[in-house]
Each structure stands twice: as C-alpha cells, then as structure tokens.
Amino acid sequence: MNESLTFHFDVDGTDFTSAGQASANVKRSLRQLGLAPDIIRQVSIAMYEGEINMVIHAGGGEADVTVFEDKIEIVLKDHGPGIKDIDLAMQEGYSTATDTVRSLGFGAGMGLPNMKRYTDEMHIETEVGKGTTIKMYVNLTD
Amino acid sequence: MTVNELAAKCSLNPVAVPDGEKEVEGGYAGDLLSWVMGRARENCAWITIMSNINIVAVASLADIGCIILAEGVTADENVIATANEKGVNILSTQMTAYETAVAIGKLI
C-alpha cells in the first residue's frame, strides 16, 4: 500500500549532447503511471534544469526520483564545486557558465529559478569544494 | 490548428514531423533554453535559431507543439533522427524570427 516507486540514474558529466536522459526516462515512466500532463511537465522541466546544472557546473552526479502517494520527490546529488552564495545563484540571470555552454543555449541563469517555479518545495544543501544536493517536491494533491 | 496545417499555410519546410496531427496553440520566440522552459506554453510553436541537439530535449520535456527553425537555419542528421525518435516536430523557414511570428500569429 505504502510502497513507493523509485528511479535511480547516474548523470554523465562529460556529454552535453546526451544531457537530459534521466529526465526523459522519468517523463516516460510518469506517463506510464498515468499522472496528469501538467504534473509531468513540472517534474520534467525542474529535473532537466537540475540535470543540466550537474552536467555543466558539477561534472555529473546522481538523480533519484521517488513517486509517493501524495508527491514526487526529486533528489539531485553531485560532488562538484558547490555553490558559494545560494541567494546570488537563485537570482534570475546570474550564471557562471562558460562561453561554450552559453553557445549551446544554456547559461541564461534561469535554471534554479525555473526549478523553484515548477516545484512546490525546493531545498539546496551545498558545501564549497564538496558538492551540492538539491531536493525538489511536486505535490500530487491540491 | 495542427502542425501539418500550420506548415502548409505558412510554407514551412518539414524537417522532422513525427507527430504532424498535433494541435499547436500560440507561440514563443527565443534561443535561451531556460527562458523557453520557463516561459513557453505547452503545445506552442517555438521559433528559434538554435539548432543543436538540446532543443529536442527541451521541446520534448516542455511539451512544445513544434520547433520552427527560422532564418534558414538547418538541423543536422543526428538532430533530425533524435526528433523523429522522440516525437518532436521540427519545421524550418527562410523567414526571420519576426516574420515567422507575424505569419503564424495570424493563424494560431
């Protein structure tokens, strides 16, 4: 009854072109579960932004998604450089992305704000030099 | 209006049209991927000059109705194959982004 469904992914930090595979997989699974399209869209966008951040800022990481009865939890964990100033990083337009990353259309500094916008709850744990763990929740009930 | 109808009425070239009967509503223009994900509505026509593989992931995850590559921008084989595989529609045109928006804005 209380069994929850979990998904685990290793996110490759070396390849921009395949970035988004974990998010695409989760999207497919949530569709199969028959969840509402707007919920799936919220989860997909928030997770993709987080997945991209792990690739472009942290050299990859791990993603764990759990579907509970009343919410979906997305946990993104990396061992990258960490975020020095979370308030600054959360500001729209703030980005430390490289020119290469920008030339691909990323690095607009809107990723973290989008993650916050599309989820009901978001927590960032980060330590400079150690890594970052971001937990996001999307409610399934109003 | 469906993607196929929009393509026909605005003389947009089919680049990858795996889901041509999909209904498109409204549009969005922009090349910064996070702006698109933050602002574009689902099922919209997304006008861009960005043509790398990541546009397919963005369009798929954000439920974009179709991508329209403006200004004569082309997509490479890998992008086309991935779009077909993921069910992402891509059209193209020689029109500028502005002209494209004006053209589709009369219809959707």
Ligand SMILES: Nc1ncnc2c1ncn2[C@@H]1O[C@H](COP(=O)(O)OP(=O)(O)O)[C@@H](O)[C@H]1O
């Ligand atoms: N997982 C992460 N590890 C280290 N730094 C990060 C991470 N995620 C975000 N950041 C920092 O926060 C900034 C803002 O992130 P975001 O809003 O996604 O914008 P963007 O990715 O476009 O730069 C990044 O430029 C980067 O400096």
Ligand SMILES: [Mg+2]
């Ligand atoms: Mg980002």
